[in-house]
Amino acid sequence: MIGPPPELRFKRRIRLLASLREVWRRRELVRSLAERELRARYKQAILGFAWAVITPLLLMLVFTLVFPRVAKVNTSGAPYPLFAYLGLLPWAFFSTSVSSGGQSILTNMTLLNKVYCPREVFPIASVGVAGTDSAVAVVVLCLLFVVTGFVPHLDAVWIPLLLLVQVVFTLGVTMVMSAVIVYLRDLRHALPIILQLGLFATPVALSLDDLVPERWQPLYVAINPLAAVIEGYRRTILLGLPPDGQLTAIATVSAVLVLIGGYALFKRLETGFADVA
Amino acid sequence: MLPEGTIAARHIWKRFHADRQRMLLRDELERLRHRFSGKGRDRWRWALQDVDFMVEPGQSVGLVGINGSGKSTLLKILTRVMYPYAGRLELSGRVGGLIEVRAGIHPDLTGAENIYLYGSLLGLPRRTVAKRFDSIVAFAELEQAVNRQVKFYSSGMQMRLGFAVAAFLEPNVLLVDEVLAVGDSTFQQRCLDRMRTVLSQGTTLVFVSHDLASVEATCERGVWLHNGVIVDDGPVRQVLAEYRQSIEESAEVSAPTSGPVRLLKTTTAGERGGMPVTQGPFEVTLRLESDKVRTGSVCVGVSDGPATPFFLSRRELQLASGETEVRVCMPRLPLPRGRFYCWVGVQDVKGNDLLSWHPAAHFDVAGPDLDIAPKAVVRLAPLHVEATMQVEHP
Numbered sequence: 001m002i003g004p005p006p007e008l009r010f011k012r013r014i015r016l017l018a019s020l021r022e023v024w025r026r027r028e029l030v031r032s033l034a035e036r037e038l039r040a041r042y043k044q045a046i047l048g049f050a051w052a053v054i055t056p057l058l059l060m061l062v063f064t065l066v067f068p069r070v071a072k073v074n075t076s077g078a079p080y081p082l083f084a085y086l087g088l089l090p091w092a093f094f095s096t097s098v099s100s101g102g103q104s105i106l107t108n109m110t111l112l113n114k115v116y117c118p119r120e121v122f123p124i125a126s127v128g129v130a131g132t133d134s135a136v137a138v139v140v141l142c143l144l145f146v147v148t149g150f151v152p153h154l155d156a157v158w159i160p161l162l163l164l165v166q167v168v169f170t171l172g173v174t175m176v177m178s179a180v181i182v183y184l185r186d187l188r189h190a191l192p193i194i195l196q197l198g199l200f201a202t203p204v205a206l207s208l209d210d211l212v213p214e215r216w217q218p219l220y221v222a223i224n225p226l227a228a229v230i231e232g233y234r235r236t237i238l239l240g241l242p243p244d245g246q247l248t249a250i251a252t253v254s255a256v257l258v259l260i261g262g263y264a265l266f267k268r269l270e271t272g273f274a275d276v277a
Numbered sequence: 278m279l280p281e282g283t284i285a286a287r288h289i290w291k292r293f294h295a296d297r298q299r300m301l302l303r304d305e306l307e308r309l310r311h312r313f314s315g316k317g318r319d320r321w322r323w324a325l326q327d328v329d330f331m332v333e334p335g336q337s338v339g340l341v342g343i344n345g346s347g348k349s350t351l352l353k354i355l356t357r358v359m360y361p362y363a364g365r366l367e368l369s370g371r372v373g374g375l376i377e378v379r380a381g382i383h384p385d386l387t388g389a390e391n392i393y394l395y396g397s398l399l400g401l402p403r404r405t406v407a408k409r410f411d412s413i414v415a416f417a418e419l420e421q422a423v424n425r426q427v428k429f430y431s432s433g434m435q436m437r438l439g440f441a442v443a444a445f446l447e448p449n450v451l452l453v454d455e456v457l458a459v460g461d462s463t464f465q466q467r468c469l470d471r472m473r474t475v476l477s478q479g480t481t482l483v484f485v486s487h488d489l490a491s492v493e494a495t496c497e498r499g500v501w502l503h504n505g506v507i508v509d510d511g512p513v514r515q516v517l518a519e520y521r522q523s524i525e526e527s528a529e530v531s532a533p534t535s536g537p538v539r540l541l542k543t544t545t546a547g548e549r550g551g552m553p554v555t556q557g558p559f560e561v562t563l564r565l566e567s568d569k570v571r572t573g574s575v576c577v578g579v580s581d582g583p584a585t586p587f588f589l590s591r592r593e594l595q596l597a598s599g600e601t602e603v604r605v606c607m608p609r610l611p612l613p614r615g616r617f618y619c620w621v622g623v624q625d626v627k628g629n630d631l632l633s634w635h636p637a638a639h640f641d642v643a644g645p646d647l648d649i650a651p652k653a654v655v656r657l658a659p660l661h662v663e664a665t666m667q668v669e670h671p
Binding site: 002003004005008009010012026028029031032033035036039040043111112113114115116117271272274275 | 288290293323326327353356357358359360361362363364365372374383385386390393394397398399400402403426
């Protein structure tokens with residue numbers, strides 16, 4: 001079969017900063033897409049936004065009823081419902097982002113085949129939707145504090161940093177998933193199971209010390225920065241202590257690497273999206 | 278840096294997997310195994326081969342070709358939705374597509390919400406959409422329905438919604454794919470008018486359509502793609518004439534050969550067997566073969582390609598068992614210069630097909646050029662009627 005001379009081969013230069021600027025220029029689109037998902041999701045549901053609250057609340061109830069009975073959870077003196085809820089919040093953010101954002105490219109494929117826009121807006125918008133859900137769930141957290149009479153320690157320095165690590169890591173994983181799923185559609189079916197396992201591989205119901213022996217914790221946190229994030233939230237908010245410096249540093253570096261690597265991978269795979277749809 | 282509105286497509290190649298249908302893990306693993314073991318190569322199919330063309334700002338190009346010729350692939354590459362395998366594409370200025378876009382419309386949202394969403398998908402800032410909101414709604418004729426959920430729209434309304442937003446983009450390069458498949462004829466007309474307005478503002482246009490008449494009416498240049506290769510590129514009339522000829526030749530081959538009545542031969546002629554001339558005599562001779570004596574209604578029509586004829590004549594005739602020759606005579610042929618097609622069909626008294634309606638022959642007419650139609654008319658005037666026009670001062 002004849003073909004083009006090799007010097008004509010199309011090579012796409014991937015420049016992350018330029019791409020990032022393009023996304024920033026199209027931030028209105030990200031907002032519109034997130035808005036579309038939110039409006040469409042809650043237009044049909046009678047309970048509407050309440051669902052963003054009901055899911056973590058129910059899980060917290062289940063955890064509270066089950067875990068302290070089966071295992072001895074070291075909450076360092078904090079009430080278990082709060083302990084569990086603080087773990088569930090970041091986890092719910094992560095898992096909804098990855099499961100809906102992971103499919104975002106695939107579900108919008110017909111659209112992507114007709115209109116040009118930077119493709120990463122779809123996973124980013126999904127993360128934005130999950131973020132809105134989280135914001136609603138945070139309101140409930142405040143109510144929980146009132147109900148339990150527990151006075152939280154709010155540290156303005158550490159919480160934003162932990163939040164940033166959480167968002168950066170989630171965004172990275174979501175991007176990788178959304179791009180890879182286009183090529184490996186089996187993953188779509190495997191994803192719920194993987195996320196289910198992830199729930200137990202992350203200190204959501206238990207504390208990090210219950211889950212992983214101390215000497216393995218740095219390695220563990222490098223693989224799963226969420227563990228450090230959750231642990232950090234608990235230490236700051238429930239105990240009024242700063243998060244573990246070493247673990248938080250490792251988690252930050254790892255999350256940033258995941259995002260940069262994930263974005264680069266996304267851009268690479270993006271070139272072929274329209275071909276396999 | 279090229280001037281805004283230029284398209285420079287340089288040696289574009291694009292290939293697809295020839296045999297990939299499934300996207301399963303096990304197929305993927307097998308492919309990887311083959312790749313590493315070196316045996317069994319991926320098979321590829323070229324969708325575009327060395328497509329090379331340049332469009333100047335403000336030029337209007339009609340892209341024609343049969344299904345699967347690579348038109349849509351080329352358009353996708355021009356919109357940057359798809360990347361070429363080889364070659365280089367330079368496009369300067371904003372690119373806008375007037376492409377069937379129901380995909381972007383969310384059924385659970387209202388029409389108004391969708392207009393904003395779709396606007397931001399196309400890169401229109403929210404403020405701009407808000408400013409043009411009323412004109413967009415008026416263009417789509419959705420005044421009564423903007424606040425209704427789109428899933429309660431008719432399919433035509435949904436398409437009009439998508440189009441209306443795209444129509445109010447102000448791109449330097451406008452790509453239009455099958456705009457005429459959308460909506461009723463009034464809306465089609467409005468889309469074409471809109472295209473011409475944009476064109477008159479100096480926008481470059483690439484227009485893909487199977488409606489050759491509107492391509493001819495809108496574009497000045499034609500590009501004919503076949504099997505991913507540019508067959509012809511030149512003035513639109515010339516390219517379309519060749520393209521029409523090629524598709525009609527293949528259509529004639531597919532004429533029905535079985536059935537109770539068969540058409541053995543069709544000949545057309547002008548005066549004394551010569552070439553037909555505008556306003557001159559015209560004669561069609563059919564040689565029909567019937568399996569037995571039948572009464573049939575023979576129908577002969579003339580069109581510029583499609584099955585709908587400009588005019589036809591129909592007579593009930595007695596067909597003998599065996600061959601019968603039928604001669605249709607017209608004293609004055611009202612056709613302008615160009616190529617036309619003679620369609621033939623035979624039915625029995627109950628209206629059942631004895632010979633189905635098909636193009637049987639083509640012929641060329643010599644004569645003067647048509648008067649040029651005004652720009653807003655989609656279909657060029659197909660008939661030539663002698664007329665005089667004079668100015669009177671009352």
